[in-house]
Amino acid sequence: MTNSLIFVQATTAPRIPSTRLALQIFDMNYGVQFGSLWPSIRISLLSEQKYGALVNNFSDVLQITQQLENLNAVDFIWESKKVVQDHDSIGEDKASKSAPSPETRTELSTQQEQPVSSISPNIKCYTFPKGDISIFHPAxxxxxxxxxxxxxxxASVLPVLALNVQPGDLVLDLCAAPGGKTLALLQTGCCRELAANDLSTSRTHRLHEVFHRYLPQELQKVVRITSWDGRKWGELETSTFDRVLVDVPCTNDRHSLMEENNNIFMRMRKGERQMLPRLQLELLVAGILAAKPGGEVVYSTCSLSQLQNEYVVERAVELLAIQYDIEIQVEDLSYFRRLFQSTFSFYPDCRVGELILPHLTANFGPMYFCRLHRLN
Ligand SMILES: C[S@@+](CC[C@H](N)C(=O)[O-])C[C@H]1O[C@@H](n2cnc3c(N)ncnc32)[C@H](O)[C@@H]1O
Structure with missing residues (x-):
């Protein structure tokens, strides 16, 4: 075959749609990563996604919650507190029958106290129960x-719950647009000041719109919106924030299988896609440098990829130790599984952090999140 014929064939060969390419790459990588779980995750990713309704505490909350409850939706965060109470009462019941050994008591109390104290009482998010595929209408x-x-x-609310914002905290949301998680952070009522940043000016415009539609004028003062490169934040405002959310750009797996528009698997975005783990690592390191010693950072993605999830966290911990002498403790969030198992399907085998798997009966996610504690 001549060179010119090869050229003609290459240029006239039909272009494979980005969504199809994404599926081929996921089949290759996730087939290996998840083994026998992959067919179930795959069919769920290709099916209708489920939504949650995050209640806006700055509106008429009583009326809104009543409206959502009339649809038979439930506040999954409130439900999780019942799980803890039931667990407590079973514990009490057992205690009245047979007194546990001092070791068992210590073990039980640490397991129970941690979830109760670290779930914000103010965030309310309604979902339809597992297996119920009803949809919410726009507000x-x-x-x-x-x-x-x-x-x-x-599942997007889970990284915010994991951040465990406390009253008076100075909070940074490093990659904030279009603003769902920022809005959830503000629902805690705990942010003394919230810096919401996103590199993209068009997307920060959407952030402005969300705040305009959801927040009263006086609260908009609490939020500072910027359009900086998050990778530079560690140099701009170092060791400043009590809490930092690093919700990085990723392969956005569900979107990549369903939408041609703005798809990261487009041929022209191949280089950008291959550089994602590096960008994610740089953003996470910058986020940790922006946190105060003693502060907490949550890293999150909406991808199933180990390379974008655990790998990034592990490299960041190593890099901070070697280059900055900063010690990081990766925190155990496995109690989230017990709290939220009736709403989400959790992957039990992450090396660090937690991963929500799409499932036909609970078609949320993917959502990966990991909390890191900056020790010094
Ligand atoms: C997963 S999205 C964030 C979603 C958002 N947290 C939410 O819950 O609505 C990732 C965002 O990172 C932004 N981004 C990409 N590169 C960035 C950088 N170098 N610095 C800051 N933001 C960046 C993108 O514009 C995109 O809006």
Whole structure:
């Protein structure tokens, strides 16, 4: 075959759609990573996604929660507290029958105290129960023009819960647009100040719109919106924040299988896609440098990829130790599995952090999140 014929064939060969290429690459990589679980995750990713309704505490909450409860939706965060209470009462019941040994008592109390104290009492997010595929309609503005709830993948709330924001905290959301997690952070009512940043100016515009539709004017002062390269943040405001959320750009697995528009598997974005783990690592390191010693950082993605999840966390911990002499403790979030097992399907085998797997009965995620404690 001549060179010119090869050239003609290459240029006229039909282009494979980005969504199809994404599926081929996922089949190759995730087939190996998840083994026999992959067919179930695959069919779920290709099926209708489930949403959650994040209640806007700055609207008429009573009316909104009533409206959502009339649809038979449940606040999954509130439900998780019942899990803890039931666990407590079983513990008490058992205790009245036979007194546990001092060791068992210590073990039980540390298991139970941690979840109760670290789940924000103020965030409310309604979902339809497992197996129920009903959908929420978009919220309509109340009398003063504020929207009562924000529709999002309910698993997106988990990284925010994991951040465990405390009253008076200075918070940074390094990659914030379009703003679902920022809005959830503000629902805690705990942020003294929140810096919401995103490199993309068009996406920061969406952030402004979300705040305008959901927040009263006086609260908009608490939020500072910027459009900087997050990788530089560690140099700009170092050791400043009590809490940092690093919700990085990723292969956005569900979107990549369903939408041609803005798909990271487009041929022209191949280089960008291959550089993602490096960008993610740089953003996570910058986020940790921006946190105060003693502060907490949550790293999150909406990808199933180990290379974008555990690998990035592990490299960041190594790099901070070697280059900056900063010690990081990767925290155990396995109690999230017990708390939220009736709403989400968790992957039990992450080396570090937690991963929500899409499942036909609970079609949320993927969502990976890991909390890191900066020790010095
Ligand atoms: C997964 S999205 C964030 C979603 C957002 N946290 C939410 O919950 O709505 C990742 C974001 O990172 C932004 N981004 C990409 N590179 C960045 C960089 N170098 N610095 C800051 N933001 C960046 C993208 O514009 C994108 O909006």
């Amino acid at each position: 309509i503005p109340d009398v003063i023009g504020i929207l009562g709830y924000y529709l999002l993948d309910a």
